[in-house]
Amino acid sequence: MQWETVIGLEVHLQLATHSKIFSGSPTTFGAEPNTQANAVDLGMPGMLPVLNEQAVRYAVMFGLGIEAEIGKRSVFDRKNYFYPDLPKGYQISQFQYPIVGRGHFEIQLEDGSTREIGITRAHLEEDAGKSLHEDFHGQSGIDLNRAGTPLLEIVSEPDIRSAAEAVAYLKALHSLVTYLGISDGNMAEGSMRCDINISLRPTGSDTLGTRAEIKNVNSFRFVEKAIHHEFERQADILEDGGKVVQETRLYDADRDETRSMRSKEVANDYRYFPEPDLLPVVIDDGYIEAIRSELPELPTDKRRRFMDQYGLGAYDAGVLVDNRELADYYEAVVAACGDAKIAANWVQVELLGQLNKNELEIGASPVSAEALGGLIQRILDNSISGKIAKQVFEAMWQGEGGADEIIEARGLKQVSDSGELEAMVDEVIAGSAAQVEQYLAADDAKRKKLVGYFVGQVMKLSKGQANPQMVNQLLAEKLK
Amino acid sequence: MHEKSVARLIAGLREKSFSSVELTRCYLDRIEALDGQYNSYISVDQNSALAAAEAADRQLAAGDASPLTGIPVAHKDIFCTAGMRTSCGSRMLDNFVPPYDATLIRRFNEQGAVILGKTNMDEFAMGSSNESSYYGAARNPWDTDRVPGGSSGGSAAAVAAGLAPAATGTDTGGSIRQPAAFCGITGLKPTYGRVSRLGMIAFASSLDQAGPMAHSAEDCALLLNAMAGQDPLDSTSSDQATEDYTARLGDSLEGLRIGLPKEYFGEGLEAATGERVDAALKQLEALGATLVEVSLPNSHLTIPTYYVIAPAEASTNLSRFDGVRYGHRCADPVDLHDLYTRTREEGFGDEVKRRILVGTYALSAGYYDAYYKKAQQVRRLIKQDFMACFEQADVLAGPTTPGPAFALGAKSDDPVSMYLEDVYTLAVNLAGLPGMSVPAGFVDDKPVGLQLIGRHFDEARLLNVAHQYQLATDWHLRQSPAMTGGAS
Numbered sequence: 001m002q003w004e005t006v007i008g009l010e011v012h013l014q015l016a017t018h019s020k021i022f023s024g025s026p027t028t029f030g031a032e033p034n035t036q037a038n039a040v041d042l043g044m045p046g047m048l049p050v051l052n053e054q055a056v057r058y059a060v061m062f063g064l065g066i067e068a069e070i071g072k073r074s075v076f077d078r079k080n081y082f083y084p085d086l087p088k089g090y091q092i093s094q095f096q097y098p099i100v101g102r103g104h105f106e107i108q109l110e111d112g113s114t115r116e117i118g119i120t121r122a123h124l125e126e127d128a129g130k131s132l133h134e135d136f137h138g139q140s141g142i143d144l145n146r147a148g149t150p151l152l153e154i155v156s157e158p159d160i161r162s163a164a165e166a167v168a169y170l171k172a173l174h175s176l177v178t179y180l181g182i183s184d185g186n187m188a189e190g191s192m193r194c195d196i197n198i199s200l201r202p203t204g205s206d207t208l209g210t211r212a213e214i215k216n217v218n219s220f221r222f223v224e225k226a227i228h229h230e231f232e233r234q235a236d237i238l239e240d241g242g243k244v245v246q247e248t249r250l251y252d253a254d255r256d257e258t259r260s261m262r263s264k265e266v267a268n269d270y271r272y273f274p275e276p277d278l279l280p281v282v283i284d285d286g287y288i289e290a291i292r293s294e295l296p297e298l299p300t301d302k303r304r305r306f307m308d309q310y311g312l313g314a315y316d317a318g319v320l321v322d323n324r325e326l327a328d329y330y331e332a333v334v335a336a337c338g339d340a341k342i343a344a345n346w347v348q349v350e351l352l353g354q355l356n357k358n359e360l361e362i363g364a365s366p367v368s369a370e371a372l373g374g375l376i377q378r379i380l381d382n383s384i385s386g387k388i389a390k391q392v393f394e395a396m397w398q399g400e401g402g403a404d405e406i407i408e409a410r411g412l413k414q415v416s417d418s419g420e421l422e423a424m425v426d427e428v429i430a431g432s433a434a435q436v437e438q439y440l441a442a443d444d445a446k447r448k449k450l451v452g453y454f455v456g457q458v459m460k461l462s463k464g465q466a467n468p469q470m471v472n473q474l475l476a477e478k479l480k
Numbered sequence: 481m482h483e484k485s486v487a488r489l490i491a492g493l494r495e496k497s498f499s500s501v502e503l504t505r506c507y508l509d510r511i512e513a514l515d516g517q518y519n520s521y522i523s524v525d526q527n528s529a530l531a532a533a534e535a536a537d538r539q540l541a542a543g544d545a546s547p548l549t550g551i552p553v554a555h556k557d558i559f560c561t562a563g564m565r566t567s568c569g570s571r572m573l574d575n576f577v578p579p580y581d582a583t584l585i586r587r588f589n590e591q592g593a594v595i596l597g598k599t600n601m602d603e604f605a606m607g608s609s610n611e612s613s614y615y616g617a618a619r620n621p622w623d624t625d626r627v628p629g630g631s632s633g634g635s636a637a638a639v640a641a642g643l644a645p646a647a648t649g650t651d652t653g654g655s656i657r658q659p660a661a662f663c664g665i666t667g668l669k670p671t672y673g674r675v676s677r678l679g680m681i682a683f684a685s686s687l688d689q690a691g692p693m694a695h696s697a698e699d700c701a702l703l704l705n706a707m708a709g710q711d712p713l714d715s716t717s718s719d720q721a722t723e724d725y726t727a728r729l730g731d732s733l734e735g736l737r738i739g740l741p742k743e744y745f746g747e748g749l750e751a752a753t754g755e756r757v758d759a760a761l762k763q764l765e766a767l768g769a770t771l772v773e774v775s776l777p778n779s780h781l782t783i784p785t786y787y788v789i790a791p792a793e794a795s796t797n798l799s800r801f802d803g804v805r806y807g808h809r810c811a812d813p814v815d816l817h818d819l820y821t822r823t824r825e826e827g828f829g830d831e832v833k834r835r836i837l838v839g840t841y842a843l844s845a846g847y848y849d850a851y852y853k854k855a856q857q858v859r860r861l862i863k864q865d866f867m868a869c870f871e872q873a874d875v876l877a878g879p880t881t882p883g884p885a886f887a888l889g890a891k892s893d894d895p896v897s898m899y900l901e902d903v904y905t906l907a908v909n910l911a912g913l914p915g916m917s918v919p920a921g922f923v924d925d926k927p928v929g930l931q932l933i934g935r936h937f938d939e940a941r942l943l944n945v946a947h948q949y950q951l952a953t954d955w956h957l958r959q960s961p962a963m964t965g966g967a968s
Contacts, residue, residue: 039580043800045573046560046582046679048714080796080843082820089799142804271843273852276685276793278715 002203003235006211007160007196007227008120009169013152013183014127014191015058021126021150022049022092029189033132033143041148043087048277051076055150056281058182059099059124060291062152065176065298066119068103073282074123076275081268085129085142093153095272098123099281100152106300107172109164112314117169118157125151146190152182158197158208163227167220170194171322175299179324187219194223199244200234209234210244214258217251226251230258302327310340319348325362326352329369336373339380346376350393367396375403382467383407384414416467418474421458424466425474428457439479451475481506482642483963486551486699489645493540493550500540500550504533504594507552511597511643514962518619520628520637522557523565524597532594539592548706549592554644556635557598558605559585559690560679568681569601569613569631572801572808572827582679583711584648584690591706596644600634603829604798605655605683607631608901611892612831619888620662621962622926626885629659635693636663641962646694646703650680652687653786654880654905657917660693661880661929664919666946666956667693668700671937672912673718675704676711682797684790685716687909696956697918697946701725704939720937728940729947734768736945739873743779744904750883753928756921757879760930760949764877767948774869774876778861779907783899785862786906788842788855794832795839801827834895863911870935875945879904880917880929904931914939918946919955927955 020027023040040047063070075097078090100122108114129144154173160166174185174192185192199211214230217223229251234244249258297305299321306317306327320330326347333343351372355365375392378384384392384407395406407413415421429436432454439450451472458471481503484492492498508526515521529552536550560566560578562585567573581589588595600618602610610633611617618633620626621641628637632649636659639647649656651669660667668691675690682688692703708722740761745754765771803809803823810822828836842851869876881901891898908915913936917929930949934942950956 042805044580044806045566045568045576045578045681045800046677048678048716050713050715078796080799082799082802084802084804084816087800087805089802090796269845271796271840271845271848273792273796273843273848276716277682 001239003200003231003238004203004205005161005227005231006158006199006201006208007162007166008158009156009160009166010195010197011154011170011173012127012193012195013154013177013185015055015150015152016181016183017052017054017058017150019052020148021052021055021124023148025148027149031145033141033145035145037129037144037147041087041144043089049092049275051278051281052150055124056099056283057291058150058180059122059152060283060288061180061182061295062122062154062177063100063103064288064292064295065180066100066103066105068119068122069101070283070288071097071099071101071281072284073097073280074099075280076124076278077272078275080271083128084140085131085144085147087129087144087147091126091128092275092278093125094123097280099283105172105176107165107168108303108314108318109168112318114314115165117159120155120157122152122154125153127151158199163224166196166227167224170220170223172299175322175324179296179299181296190218193218196223196226196230198227198230198234200231200238209238210246212244212246212258213248214251215248215261222251222253225253225256226258229256233258296324310334310344312340312344316344316348319352320344323362329362329365332369333373333376336370337376337380339376342376342379343373346372346393350390354397366399367393371396371402378403378407382414382416382469384412385464385468388412388414388464412465414467415462415465416470418470421466421470421474424458424461425454425471425478428454428461429478432457436479451479454479482510482645483959484645485695486646486702487696489551490547490702494545500533500536500552500594501530503550504529504552504596507596507644514641515643517624518621518637518641518643518962519616520600520618520634520641520643521554521597522567522569522600522613522615522634525564525595528564529594529596532589532592536592536594546591547702548588550594552594552596552645553588553703554596554599554635554638554647555585555588556601556632556647556649558601558650558681559648560681561585561595561598564595564598566598566681567614568605569603569615570827570829570832571614573681574614574808576807578679580679583676583713584680584707587706587709593706599632599638599647602631602633602655603832604681604794605631605650605652605688606794606831606835608654608658608898609886609888609891610634610659611888612829614829617888620885621960622664623885625887626926627662627888629662629881629885631655631659632667632693633659636660636665636667639663639665639693639695640960642959646692646699648690648703648707649693650683650688650690651905651909651915652683652689652790653909654902656691656693657880657905657915657929657931658902660917661919661931662885662927664927664955664958664960665693665695666697666700666916666918666950667691668704668916668939668942669908669914670704670708670939671718671914672909673716673720674914674937674939675707676709676714676717678711678714682793684793685797686793687790689909696950697916697943698726698729698950700916701729701943701947704943708939718937723940725940725943728944731944731948732768733764733945733948736769736875737873738764738769738771738945739774739869739876740771741774741776741779741869741876741878743776744878748882748900748903749879750923752923753879753881753883756923756928757930760918760920760953761877763952764945764949767952769945772873774872776862776865776869776907778858778865781858782862782907782910783903785855785858786902786910787838787899788851789859789910791835791839792842792852793839795836795843798828798832798836803827831895859910862907866907866911866913866933874935875938875941876933878931880931881905884923884926884928908933912936914942916942916946918949919958921955922958927958
């Protein structure tokens with residue numbers, strides 16, 4: 001049977017506030033255990049939460065970014081369960097009245113095509129601490145630095161149909177939240193953690209199958225692998241006539257498998273009820289509109305604009321827009337050189353190639369957008385060929401200076417002097433009697449191929465600096 | 481000295497009739513000599529009390545004193561005190577020394593008041609007799625075979641026995657007013673949100689409120705001045721402006737409309753107590769007030785509503801006591817489950833466990849709508865009833881309790897009859913209103929209280945009515961045997 005995969009994702013996004021959601025402790029990553037937890041974070045007796053307004057603002061920014069209904073009156077609830085790294089014995093979360101309601105956004109697949117994915121809701125909550133099991137001689141240690149870090153839990157509709165779409169969704173989400181500046185989106189540090197709800201159904205069916213939830217998958221690659229693996233597991237069960245059990249599973253990256261954590265049938269009863277220590281969060285239109293007016297251009301809009309304004313294809317526009325700084329860089333290159341298509345090529349091929357090779361972020365590029373634009377200008381005004389330009393770029397990357405400086409210092413300026421070129425062309429023709437004969441005997445189609453030999457010889461003679469268009473033109477004239 | 485009101489002690493300190501050290505010493509000596517009989521304190525730290533008194537004397541001498549500078553105050557052991565054990569009456573926190581002060585404590589400290597000690601209470605404020613305390617029951621200074629009431633029983637007993645001139649308490653369902661009535665003192669539960677809850681160990685967050693307990697309304701006003709006000713660290717504290725709560729004490733009661741909820745005078749109210757309350761109402765009438773009958777038609781739903789909401793909130797408020805970070809931890813836990821279950825089994829007493837169970841049940845999937853949600857709906861109706869009454873009356877009045885203090889042990893095996901003790905006080909918390917208990921006479925030598933209930937943030941009016949009543953009567957001046965006996 002053909003199976004269709006139905007996937008919904010829950011993403012826990014760490015918001016980039018300076019302090020925690022209900023206390024003044026800092027949220028910096030990587031501090032010594034328990035140095036960033038105060039009496040509130042520790043759940044000390046009599047301590048009370050005070051809501052961080054910045055977290056509310058970030059949640060509203062996200063809501064506007066996905067064109068969602070903003071909860072005008074959202075309510076915090078207590079989610080009750082016992083765990084050593086949950087200091088109060090409950091997590092303050094939002095249950096019935098989340099701050100962000102139904103919304104949607106567009107994802108782009110590898111082939112450049114796009115799809116709309118629905119967002120069910122997004123709500124604010126506090127993170128728990130961490131249990132540490134090493135170096136405690138059979139006991140466990142608790143680090144509460146992370147306890148109280150603001151999270152936005154973003155729940156998608158079951159609109160995702162493949163691992164590739166899931167990854168595209170996460171990339172689009174990453175792009176959106178970093179554009180908004182509400183999270184660093186760093187998966188390795190746990191700023192974006194993903195739970196995958198996945199079920200199968202016969203292709204063409206419109207009822208949902210029983211789902212399994214895979215917890216805490218923390219890289220794009222693992223998301224892809226976990227979904228592939230879970231697809232195989234569920235398909236095997238269904239094809240053997242079995243039933244998928246609704247349960248929570250854990251993805252083990254080392255073994256590349258998912259395994260059962262707990263069955264939902266004996267699931268915790270979280271006993272949600274409104275948090276009496278906090279008032280409902282009331283948001284008025286003025287607050288929302290003030291935030292809306294400050295939103296940056298978002299990835300989807302920017303992608304469309306790049307296609308319209310710069311004549312780029314969907315794929316190229318997608319690559320350039322994915323990262324806000326890269327998009328800004330690209331636009332600065334265009335401004336400097338005036339040719340959007342060549343700029344797109346250079347940014348995607350040469351610049352991204354070097355950045356990836358050196359594992360650098362765009363912000364750390366040794367070649368500025370203006371400098372790259374200057375280099376492209378030299379191609380456009382025929383000072384150098386594209387091939388020479390690559391050499392120059394290499395030198396710029398090494399810090400040898402600007403394009404003009406390097407061209408000058410290395411004497412790379414293209415030979416466009418017709419007298420000089422003519423002499424070279426004559427020299428090559430004179431030394432290639434056999435090839436000339438062959439060329440003259442050939443028909444037009446063959447000549448097009450054979451002329452390459454002469455061009456190559458001239459380029460060789462000029463050390464690559466001859467203007468190829470002019471060489472072609474001269475050859476055409478001389479070989480009549 | 482120990483017979484004087486706070487108002488007179490303030491004057492005495494300024495007239496240099498005595499120093500804060502002398503005053504503090506007097507109370508510390510009395511506590512040492514007499515508290516064995518009343519068990520009103522859980523912790524007393526003489527050294528820190530005397531050090532605070534010395535500092536207060538310097539402030540007084542320098543002339544930069546606040547009204548309460550040098551005044552000794554006893555605090556219910558529910559308020560966190562930095563460096564001083566805060567047990568909440570529980571074995572769970574027998575070893576707990578907070579590194580921070582509750583906002584209320586900080587405010588008293590900033591005023592230069594002296595912490596005499598931490599008073600006995602029902603465990604986690606759950607009880608109406610002080611018998612659920614891990615430290616044993618406090619005794620009623622009028623009759624040591626009787627309970628002082630609860631949960632702020634230690635604070636009430638300490639004031640009534642002359643072991644503190646004034647005390648703080650907390651009131652979730654009557655825990656200031658009922659012990660005040662039983663011990664013949666004056667107690668005020670302010671409007672919910674009037675006094676910060678930060679550092680006050682939570683029982684039921686939407687009902688808990690701290691307030692003063694003292695001999696007179698005037699003294700309560702002086703204490704409330706120090707306590708009231710918004711706290712940026714308590715989101716539920718109100719931004720409503722505070723006022724000088726002594727300013728309107730002298731206002732006439734002429735034209736005041738006092739509403740008498742008919743449900744508070746029916747079946748269940750003991751006859752002799754009812755007579756005292758009637759006499760008090762006549763006195764208020766004589767002072768110029770008009771009595772009007774009003775009705776709280778949902779009164780009969782008060783107890784079931786309260787006993788869903790309060791335990792529900794308590795059940796999760798008390799989850800943090802898990803043996804992981806502070807407080808009691810069972811010996812040698814074999815695993816996490818063992819750590820949780822034995823720690824909590826050993827650390828909590830029966831009444832606390834009962835309420836955790838009830839509250840957990842009420843919040844459980846499948847029961848939430850029938851219990852917790854329904855209770856919140858009824859709570860709104862109860863509040864609306866009060867709002868309707870306040871269209872006809874400026875304050876409401878009635879008994880604080882159905883009868884005077886009962887004997888130790890009389891109700892400790894019967895939780896429901898214990899819960900009925902609070903039948904007249906619970907609704908005030910559900911509605912978030914301010915309420916007071918004022919001494920209104922005696923039944924067989926045992927004090928009974930008149931309850932006054934005000935509009936939200938109308939504490940000044942309640943204190944005014946109580947003060948005018950106290951100018952015309954002397955019930956609040958009557959001294960318990962403990963007061964007249966014992967050390968100096």
